[in-house]
Amino acid sequence: GFTVWRLPSGDRVAVYTHRGAEPPGWLRRLLEEVYSRLPGPGLVEVHVYPDTRAALEAVAALAAEAGAAAPVGFEAAMHEAWSGLPRIHLAARDLEALGRDTGEAMAGHEAVHAALHGSLEYYLLPPWADSPEAYYIAATTVKDLEAHLEAERRGLGWIPRRLARYWGPPPRGCPHSAEELLDTLRSAALHLALHGEPPETGCPRLHLPLQALHRLALGPERPWTRRRLLYQAVLETHEGLQGNA
Known part of the structure; x- marks a missing residue:
């Protein structure tokens, strides 16, 4: 219909x-x-x-x-x-x-x-992204971060708050696959939007992408315009996953 x-x-x-x-x-x-x-x-x-x-x-x-x-x-x-x-x-x-x-x-x-x-x-691979999978992880995370931050700014904070109740706290420990890395970073983006700081994961390998995500959330520029910063951090973490496979 x-x-x-x-x-x-x-x-x-x-x-x-x-x-x-x-x-x-x-x-x-x-x-x-x-x-x-x-x-x-x-x-x-x-x-x-x-x-x-x-x-x-x-x-x-x-x-x-x-x-x-x-x-x-x-x-x-x-x-x-x-x-x-x-x-x-x-x-x-x-x-x-x-x-x-x-x-x-x-x-x-x-x-x-x-x-x-x-x-x-928002769905095209830029020429500077050599790894489509790492870029997909970074771009998806940044878009989620923007959506959560905008909801908070526009009086729609009930949306990310309800999502947080449903998803629960960000997972602890290190991701073992690209899919787990994406899930962890999306959860971290939600946590950042609600609490203003990245979650504690207990995984040293996540330090770079979490700090990059934090910088995007705090910066005066729109996070999407600086997504390359997160991509570079994700790329290093992503290559580490492949090296341990």
Whole structure:
């Protein structure tokens, strides 16, 4: 199915439902709240699938079409802009299973991403990045940091706070894979946005990326413009993971 929601902010939401899925009853009100508090994307697509499996299949096909790397995992909600327009993907049953508080936070976080990172530039590999995997880790972490900081600034701090309650504290110890490194740094970005300092992980190898992330969070410039700083720190840590494999 297809419908268009016209929000009071002037933003339009093109809602696509797949395989009989229906958007959560709270979704429109949530988007109205988010885009009343920060400049919206103008136009955003929201694709609603019955479950994570259906969402992953669709997102993988879109990634292949765009020549992008498909996400490793999908937990109820995600955002991308491979077509040049922001798209939010939601797994209806998974959001419902999480409970309304967490489901709203998941979808709200992606709505903030759609406003901040809704163009193709945020998904292209820059010429200075020699390692696509290390860049993906750094870029994803920086975008998350920006989304959490912006939510805090715009009176939407309930979004990162609910996410923190759901995710729990950042993991301690050293990551053993690129996926674990990404999970740790994303968790650290959330902790930084809420507490103003990086978490204690007990892992010396994470010192460089955590300090770089801290500098991005504190600096006067937009973190995205200085993402190369985090990329270089992640690259060193990432190479250490490969060396220990």
